[in-house]
Amino acid sequence: xxSASTHRAMKTELTRIEKxxxxxxxxLVGSLIWGAAIGEEDFTMEVKLxxxxxxxxxxxxxxxxxxxxxxxVSGSGLEMLNHQINSPLYxxxxxxxxxxxxSFPAAVTLRLDPSDIHLHGSLAISRLAPENISFTxxxxxxxxxxxxxxxxxxxxxxxxxxxxxxxxxxxxxSSSILLLMDSVATEPVEISIGQTTASLAFNNDLxxxxxxxxxxxxxxxxxxxxxxx
Numbered sequence: 001x002x003s004a005s006t007h008r009a010m011k012t013e014l015t016r017i018e019k020x021x022x023x024x025x026x027x028l029v030g031s032l033i034w035g036a037a038i039g040e041e042d043f044t045m046e047v048k049l050x051x052x053x054x055x056x057x058x059x060x061x062x063x064x065x066x067x068x069x070x071x072x073v074s075g076s077g078l079e080m081l082n083h084q085i086n087s088p089l090y091x092x093x094x095x096x097x098x099x100x101x102x103s104f105p106a107a108v109t110l111r112l113d114p115s116d117i118h119l120h121g122s123l124a125i126s127r128l129a130p131e132n133i134s135f136t137x138x139x140x141x142x143x144x145x146x147x148x149x150x151x152x153x154x155x156x157x158x159x160x161x162x163x164x165x166x167x168x169x170x171x172x173x174s175s176s177i178l179l180l181m182d183s184v185a186t187e188p189v190e191i192s193i194g195q196t197t198a199s200l201a202f203n204n205d206l207x208x209x210x211x212x213x214x215x216x217x218x219x220x221x222x223x224x225x226x227x228x229x
Contacts, residue, residue: 047089
């Protein structure tokens with residue numbers, strides 16, 4: 001009669017730590033195999049990048065400049081993956097030269113170059129489209145202009161005294177825009193006697209104000225009453 005075995009049953013269920021270890025090992029091995037497979041193969045990708053124009057403090061770009069270009073990048077699979085992980089492309093930064101411009105505002109056409117784009121590793125730029133971008137450039141000046149108080153219902157005759165503090169605002173922006181301005185308007189203010197605060201009217205031409213709001217004082221003139229006695 002055969003004797004009964006004294007060996008314990010074989011362990012078949014893995015612990016949580018063993019499961020995680022095996023998954024990580026499988027991912028590492030898979031990545032190495034995948035990397036070796038694509039390491040020598042060339043890949044290309046196209047990405048649309050916004051162009052950021054950099055000017056000095058004395059110049060500005062007129063209008064809402066939002067041009068972008070299509071960039072075609074080529075390189076091995078490992079280089080492409082490494083670039084995407086370490087330094088993906090976000091934008092193209094381009095310095096705007098002002099030498100040779102006789103007068104402003106000036107229409108400028110700027111040529112983009114692959115060297116304007118900084119890539120990780122040995123990736124190469126094979127195409128930029130378009131290669132040229134156009135915009136209008138102007139000088140930046142500052143002026144002091146009086147504040148113009150705007151009342152919601154107009155200015156009735158009985159409100160003959162309206163004052164603002166400060167009564168002049170320093171503005172900074174494009175010379176071609178600022179030279180056409182004769183005052184800085186407030187947002188419409190409700191008519192009332194006494195003091196209130198009014199924001200300066202928004203200007204969408206990239207004009208900066210030295211103050212964001214002014215204090216408004218509205219007086220009701222006293223009409224003298226004739227003494228009939």
